[in-house]
Amino acid sequence: MAEKVKKIAVLTSGGDAPGMNAAIRAVVRQALSKGIEIVGIHRGYAGLLDEEITPMDAHSVSDIISRGGTILQTARCLEFLQEEYQQKAADICRKHNIDAVVVIGGDGSYKGARNLRNHDINTISMPGTIDLDIASTDYTIGFDTAVNTAMEAIDKIRDTSTSHERCSIVEVMGRGAGYIALWCGIANGAEDVLLPEHYNFDEQEIVNHIIEGRKKGKQHHLIINAEGIGHSSSMAKRIEAATGIETRATILGHMQRGGSPTARDRVYASTMGAMAVDLLLEGAQQRVIGVRNGQYIHTDLDEALAMQKSMDEYQLSICKTLANI
Ligand code: ADP
Ligand code: F6P
DSSP: OOOOOOEEEEEEOSSOOTTHHHHHHHHHHHHHHTTOEEEEETTHHHHHHTTOEEEOOGGGGTTOTTOOSOTTOOOOOGGGGSHHHHHHHHHHHHHTTOOEEEEEEOHHHHHHHHHHHHTTOEEEEEEBOTTOOOTTOSOOBTHHHHHHHHHHHHHHHHHHHHHTTOEEEEEEOOTTOOHHHHHHHHHTTOSEEEOGGGOOOOHHHHHHHHHHHHHTTOSOEEEEEETTTOOHHHHHHHHHHHHOSOEEEEEOGGGGGOSOOOHHHHHHHHHHHHHHHHHHHTTOOSEEEEEETTEEEEEEHHHHHHOOOOOOHHHHHHHHHHHHO
């Protein structure tokens, strides 16, 4: 029988994502409602190593549910890849009587959790990343807001692209994954979408496609290019030279990470945050929260990290068909 959890910590790590604040709020308030002491670790694993640990109360998470970013701040901490710093972090948790750490972040942050586990610190992780690139879940906190932000920006680019009868290449985030690109491809009705999961595409086919579209009377050609492919500006120059059609590249960048979270992100974040605390009370060890087929689930940390995520080829095929028939 696991010992009763008395004190837990929460941190955010990796790239921030809209909805992280809602998740922090849920962890803090669910813990307090169950009589558990809760502390916030600032700046992810970097702040843990610097002992930036502060008590949280119900008021400390007031007024944050609608705010993007993370009140705990976040960091990418390279030191934490080294064994000596992982040991130090675990010792700091023990010094502060922290029974478990709730980690909100992407799969890099999950690997950090695994290293805390390797030094006997219990962790519960939940998926916070705009990239949707975590295999153990169908949903990641922040994706919905980011994809809506990108979609709205691309709608605006599409307006001007049509007026000027141009080709537009819009680069969206996602690191090595193409989910934001695929969703924008469908939601914005893009003629082409370039995904890192299909890295070896033929640029000549895109050139031919733009010329065919123009002959059919298309007034613009919208290409969504995933960050994992990149090089949008040089691609625009080559496409303009090959087609004779004015081509502009726009890199949406970090605007995709900010902004007030959508209802979906707030609700998933709140549910997962509360669930993290409930799992700890049930004695769970080293679990990763996710969503599968509409149900909230939790998976063993090692199993979650071993999973592979695949691209939805059907969605990719309909994206192309619907924009190009
Ligand atoms: P994300 O969590 O969004 O995937 P990163 O990949 O940048 O973001 O990871 C966030 C942080 O998690 C890293 O800066 C590092 O502190 C920690 N981390 C990532 N990979 C490892 C690893 N293999 N071992 C220990 N810590 C890691
Ligand atoms: O993981 C979230 C993300 O926004 C990725 O889409 C992107 O590749 C990366 O973080 C950008 O990181 P940075 O904020 O360090 O530029």
